[in-house]
Amino acid sequence: MARRFLYLYIPDFAFEWRGREATGAAGTAAPDAPAVLTRRLVGTEVIAAVNGAAALQGIAVGRTLADARAMMPGLTVLEADPAADRKRLERLRAWCHRYTPMVALDDKAAPFTGEGGSAGLILDITGCAHLFRQDGAEDFATEEQALGRDCLAALERLGFAARLAVADAPDAARAVARFSAPMLTLVPEGKLRMALEPLPVAALGIAAATVEALDRVGLRRIAQLAGQPRAPLANRFGLALVEALDRALGELSAALDMRLPEAPFQERIAFAEPIALREDLEASARRTLGALCRRLEREQAGARRVRLRFFRVDGEVLQVSAGTSRACRDADTLFRLLAQHFDKIDPGFGIDMVLAEMLEGDRAAGVQAALGSTEMRDRDAVTDLGDRLANRLGADAVHRLQPVESHLPERAEKRAAGRPGRKGLTWTNIRPPAPERAARPVRLMRRPEPVEATALLPDHPPARFRWRGAEYRVAHAAGPERIAPEWWRAGNDDAEMLTRDYFRLEDGEGRRFWLYRDGLAERGEAPKWFLHGLFS
Amino acid sequence: MGDPKHRDETGQRADLASLRAEVRAIERGSAGGARIARFSLGLPALDTHLGGGLALGRVHELVGEARGELRDGSVFGFAAALLTRLLADGRGGEILWCAREANMFGGMPYGWGLKALGLDPERVLFVRARDEAERLWAMEEGLRCGGLAGVVAELGSARPGEAGRVAERRLQLAAETSGVTGLLLRPLATSVSSGAADSRWRIAAAPSGGTLQPSWAISLERLRGGQPAAWLLRWDAVRGRFSDREAFSGQSGRSPKTQPGAERNAAA
Numbered sequence: 001m002a003r004r005f006l007y008l009y010i011p012d013f014a015f016e017w018r019g020r021e022a023t024g025a026a027g028t029a030a031p032d033a034p035a036v037l038t039r040r041l042v043g044t045e046v047i048a049a050v051n052g053a054a055a056l057q058g059i060a061v062g063r064t065l066a067d068a069r070a071m072m073p074g075l076t077v078l079e080a081d082p083a084a085d086r087k088r089l090e091r092l093r094a095w096c097h098r099y100t101p102m103v104a105l106d107d108k109a110a111p112f113t114g115e116g117g118s119a120g121l122i123l124d125i126t127g128c129a130h131l132f133r134q135d136g137a138e139d140f141a142t143e144e145q146a147l148g149r150d151c152l153a154a155l156e157r158l159g160f161a162a163r164l165a166v167a168d169a170p171d172a173a174r175a176v177a178r179f180s181a182p183m184l185t186l187v188p189e190g191k192l193r194m195a196l197e198p199l200p201v202a203a204l205g206i207a208a209a210t211v212e213a214l215d216r217v218g219l220r221r222i223a224q225l226a227g228q229p230r231a232p233l234a235n236r237f238g239l240a241l242v243e244a245l246d247r248a249l250g251e252l253s254a255a256l257d258m259r260l261p262e263a264p265f266q267e268r269i270a271f272a273e274p275i276a277l278r279e280d281l282e283a284s285a286r287r288t289l290g291a292l293c294r295r296l297e298r299e300q301a302g303a304r305r306v307r308l309r310f311f312r313v314d315g316e317v318l319q320v321s322a323g324t325s326r327a328c329r330d331a332d333t334l335f336r337l338l339a340q341h342f343d344k345i346d347p348g349f350g351i352d353m354v355l356a357e358m359l360e361g362d363r364a365a366g367v368q369a370a371l372g373s374t375e376m377r378d379r380d381a382v383t384d385l386g387d388r389l390a391n392r393l394g395a396d397a398v399h400r401l402q403p404v405e406s407h408l409p410e411r412a413e414k415r416a417a418g419r420p421g422r423k424g425l426t427w428t429n430i431r432p433p434a435p436e437r438a439a440r441p442v443r444l445m446r447r448p449e450p451v452e453a454t455a456l457l458p459d460h461p462p463a464r465f466r467w468r469g470a471e472y473r474v475a476h477a478a479g480p481e482r483i484a485p486e487w488w489r490a491g492n493d494d495a496e497m498l499t500r501d502y503f504r505l506e507d508g509e510g511r512r513f514w515l516y517r518d519g520l521a522e523r524g525e526a527p528k529w530f531l532h533g534l535f536s
Numbered sequence: 537m538g539d540p541k542h543r544d545e546t547g548q549r550a551d552l553a554s555l556r557a558e559v560r561a562i563e564r565g566s567a568g569g570a571r572i573a574r575f576s577l578g579l580p581a582l583d584t585h586l587g588g589g590l591a592l593g594r595v596h597e598l599v600g601e602a603r604g605e606l607r608d609g610s611v612f613g614f615a616a617a618l619l620t621r622l623l624a625d626g627r628g629g630e631i632l633w634c635a636r637e638a639n640m641f642g643g644m645p646y647g648w649g650l651k652a653l654g655l656d657p658e659r660v661l662f663v664r665a666r667d668e669a670e671r672l673w674a675m676e677e678g679l680r681c682g683g684l685a686g687v688v689a690e691l692g693s694a695r696p697g698e699a700g701r702v703a704e705r706r707l708q709l710a711a712e713t714s715g716v717t718g719l720l721l722r723p724l725a726t727s728v729s730s731g732a733a734d735s736r737w738r739i740a741a742a743p744s745g746g747t748l749q750p751s752w753a754i755s756l757e758r759l760r761g762g763q764p765a766a767w768l769l770r771w772d773a774v775r776g777r778f779s780d781r782e783a784f785s786g787q788s789g790r791s792p793k794t795q796p797g798a799e800r801n802a803a804a
Contacts, residue, residue, distance in 0.1 A: 381684075441649045442650060512744070534612070
């Protein structure tokens with residue numbers, strides 16, 4: 001089956017979304033009033049974009065605002081804001097994911113300078129149209145028509161007047177959508193040439209200079225170009241023209257940035273009546289996840305990361321996602337992970353579609369069957385618990401401790417996200433410390449805390465010390481355990497580290513602490529004392 | 537009963553003791569229908585007083601001596617020691633440790649220190665939560681997870697309000713359903729508890745007599761269906777069990793001792 005592309009063209013995009021935002025409701029702006037977007041250029045207001053009505057009045061991009069006002073006193077003037085346009089366009093793109101996961105912005109929009117306020121989106125709808133099949137319809141074209149009609153109607157509800165075209169090549173769909181009048185044109189499979197021939201050469205999306213040069217030699221329609229031998233064309237008008245022609249005719253494939261990674265597993269559910277109740281959202285989430293998991297089951301795959309997207313009637317797309325440590329295709333587990341975030345889903349005026357997708361997954365591997373030893377089940381239950389906690393509290397909130405080969409207490413362990421792999425160091429396979437180095441505190445300070453300590457002799461343990469406003473008298477002491485800096489590690493932190501002498505201290509009431517003296521007394525380094533840990 | 541408190545000669549006291557034992561049995565029966573599973577602490581005198589060990593599938597409260605923040609390692613160490621016993625004698629599995637990130641005084645759990653006490657860090661999953669509500673939520677999630685053996689939560693000094701009391705009752709309920717044992721660690725200021733926990737222990741560091749080994753002065757302030765009591769305990773990391781402090785043998789008459797001032801049988 002050939003690939004099929006839908007080009008979505010909104011001529012007055014920049015005006016329509018602004019109008020909608022100003023009036024607060026879709027479709028109530030006056031679409032027929034001439035309007036322009038202006039930007040400042042060396043102290044002059046220059047027109048950056050015009051809407052259809054203004055273009056009909058002969059107002060063109062690039063003229064000054066003063067000229068335009070003279071021609072058309074009642075002109076609506078808005079300030080151009082490319083960043084805001086871009087943001088709106090990205091939101092429209094997200095909205096388009098209701099039809100297909102593959103949506104690209106049309107970056108070729110630039111050559112169409114006469115319509116700076118327009119928007120173009122390319123949707124790869126290969127294999128998607130059947131989702132919009134109407135009862136009884138077996139015909140491929142009918143399905144595409146249903147999709148196109150649905151899209152036009154939905155865009156109209158959002159306040160956009162659009163023109164759509166479906167064709168085998170994205171460039172052809174663009175040419176047809178932009179340069180022919182019907183709201184919806186379906187170019188049948190393999191009929192690109194027939195559809196393109198009547199269109200002007202500008203529809204190829206080539207530079208304005210090339211269009212002019214072609215015009216001078218009388219080449220105005222694509223039909224005239226398509227019949228010409230390619231080599232002389234390329235010599236005279238540049239390779240870009242020939243490539244544009246070949247792309248439009250589907251003989252050269254275009255590179256499109258579809259941005260989203262293809263999500264091969266997705267399930268959707270659309271509602272004729274928008275839903276807003278939390279229970280309804282949850283029920284629809286369960287249904288789509290259930291369908292997704294059944295497909296995963298059939299394909300012997302499991303999800304590592306899933307996303308739910310809620311399409312709001314006003315065009316917003318809200319999403320929640322969750323990850324799991326091991327591949328999973330249990331709808332209940334996935335639902336529990338995602339449902340923690342449902343609080344941030346604001347249904348607004350309602351949600352008309354819910355989409356469940358697998359973003360990352362594993363094939364077959366790692367998916368636990370229901371059978372297994374109790375120990376394995378317990379491990380899986382704990383892994384699931386970790387996922388649940390991480391999804392709610394943040395991925396870095398959940399960790400395990402993994403040992404590290406190091407003498408430095410603070411470096412001798414690290415936080416790890418999950419269970420150690422087969423090759424990793426574990427608390428059982430790491431070399432145990434020598435007995436005199438085995439005494440370690442049950443709590444370690446994140447940073448050693450400076451204390452005021454007084455020792456009877458420079459190299460003695462402290463007789464008393466002061467930590468965080470309280471005074472401790474030392475009754476018993478053990479040590480020192482000398483820990484030298486790991487000079488072989490070229491870490492910056494170590495540059496200033498001195499040799500430490502650690503002492504285990506017990507005060508009169510039995511509280512036990514781990515203190516160290518920074519710097520060697522015999523070298524004459526000024527001793528500083530730090531509290532590094534607490535013993536039980 | 538081996539409880540020396542009732543080792544009285546007069547018949548009257550013996551009657552009272554048997555009556556108490558009966559009440560205790562009834563209370564235990566009402567809690568779970570059948571006998572509660574327990575894990576041994578490895579010290580016969582202690583286990584006998586607890587009626588065979590500390591109850592599994594219940595929440596126990598460990599309260600420190602300092603106000604505001606736990607400023608020494610005694611409560612953390614005692615909790616780690618209890619968990620070591622839980623894994624050895626109770627049910628195998630893993631531990632969820634809900635740590636308090638903002639605890640400036642207590643630092644963070646240290647794997648090598650836990651290992652030195654005998655608690656395998658391999659079997660501990662740590663979670664750090666920003667506030668008390670999240671920590672309680674995480675603990676409840678853990679107590680509902682049948683794959684765990686135990687859950688520890690470090691709580692702050694805020695007095696538990698009504699919401700906290702409800703949360704604690706929920707914890708107890710979750711623990712009873714799943715059989716997972718919970719430990720609540722908190723500083724002294726919050727020792728006015730909801731009473732939802734199965735037992736409350738007050739933990740203070742005790743002098744080790746120069747060995748610098750883990751030693752505690754423990755006072756069991758409250759025990760469902762049991763008596764308050766106090767002990768001086770030491771941790772035998774090699775054998776992984778609690779033991780009496782020999783250094784206190786001179787005071788053995790007071791160990792185990794009762795605390796006249798402590799609340800009497802609080803299992804109301």
